Amino acid sequence: MYLCLIMSNLRFATAIHILVLLDKNRNELITSDFIAGSLNVHPVVVRREIKVLREAGYIESKKGKEGGCALAMEANKILLGDLYKLVNKENMLGRKNRPNPDCAIGRQMNNKLDVLFNKAEEGLVALLNKQSLKDFSDSFE
Amino acid sequence: MYLCLIMSNLRFATAIHILVLLDKNRNELITSDFIAGSLNVHPVVVRREIKVLREAGYIESKKGKEGGCALAMEANKILLGDLYKLVNKENMLGRKNRPNPDCAIGRQMNNKLDVLFNKAEEGLVALLNKQSLKDFSDSFE
DNA sequence: CTAAATGAAACACTTTTTGTTACAATATTG
DNA sequence: CAATATTGTAACAAAAAGTGTTTCATTTAG
Structure with a gap:
């Protein structure tokens, strides 16, 4: 398991x-161009994220002229904690140093941090999972 | 308030x-040299973090020969959630795009994300605050 | 005075993240 | 079938964030 505690990228947003x-x-x-216009980023950035969302089963897309993408699941089935995990899959664990193995404390540190980080991650994901995409989306006017 | 969800730096560790x-x-x-030896990083990196911890009142240091630093508080008064906030003070909020203000959704997005991120941050800090430095430190053999 | 330590600024280097270009593949329309 | 609009993806460029290092002033003990 992994834990990300600082949102240092824009992927969740x-x-x-x-x-x-x-x-x-x-x-x-x-279309990714339309989305890019709303997000104010490059369409390729959008397509990169779309790929991840598609492979996770959240959306599906249609190629070619008149193509684009659409939700592939009910919005109330998409939980924000799962989304958070998805976009941070690779680097979820809090970053750790490589302490000196000759130091009694240093030797144990990363195992202890793993325990701490995993607990924090589980709590955070559970908290975010109380809200679905539908809840979030419905809060917009 | 701010929220950091991905631990993209080594400062908490x-x-x-x-x-x-x-x-x-x-x-x-x-001494910072001793700490640096255990952490396996440059002493200046340690002193940078020591400055933050000192200004927060957690530790105090003595200059000059035979100098060094020491805890300035009882370990059970130092809560890990507060420590987490301290080292991530500047960039705690999850990062956000700058969406197009001409888009009805884009216009509202960052306010909505702030609400979400703040709630998540509070939960995370509260969870980490269940553990003090003493609890964590005592878990080492 | 000398030695050992902190404090802090400045800069270099590395890693991470984001932006961009380019182009192949695909599907629709006429 | 040709033209067009779109996704998909790779490769590279640029920017931002984070870490490492050098340098040196300052402080304190002996």
Whole structure:
């Protein structure tokens, strides 16, 4: 398991933005250019995140002219904690030093930090999972 | 308030390592060189973190020959959630894009994310605050 | 005075993250 | 079938964040 405690990238904000737009435009195919316009980033950045969301089963996309993407799940089944884990999959664990193994404390430190970080991660994900994409999206006017 | 969800730096791990060493060597002044040896990093990196811990009142240091630093508080008064906030003070809020203000969704997004991130941060800090430096330090053999 | 330590600034280096270009593949429309 | 609009992806460039290092002034003990 991994733990990310500092949101040092924009991926969670980007992913949730994409999903809200798709939820607000159900029954339509939305292009990455349109999403990029709302997010104010490059369309390729959007497509990168779309790939992750698609592979996780949250959305599906259609290639070619008149293509675009749409939600592939009910919005109330998409939980924000799961989304958080998804976009931070690779580097979830809090970063650790490589302490001196000759030091009695240093030797044990990373195992202790792992325990601490894992507990924190579980709590955080559980907390975020109390809210679904639907809850979040419905809070918009 | 701020929220950091991904631990993309080593500062929390470094700060907690320093504090555990000081707790395990109470009644002694520990040099940044000694700490750096245990952490396996440059002494200046240690002194940078020591400055933050000192200004927060957790430790005090003595200059000059035979100098060093020591805990300035009881270890059970130092809560890990507070420590987490301290080392991530500047960039705690999850990072956000700068969405297009002409988009009805984009316009509202960052306020909504702030609410979400603040709630998550509070929960995370509360969870970490269940553990003090003493609890953590005592778990070492 | 000398030695050992902190304090702090400045800069270099590395890693992470984001932005951009380019182009192949695919599907729709006429 | 040709033209067009779109996704998908790779490769690279640029920017930002984080860490490492050098340097030196200051302080204190002996």
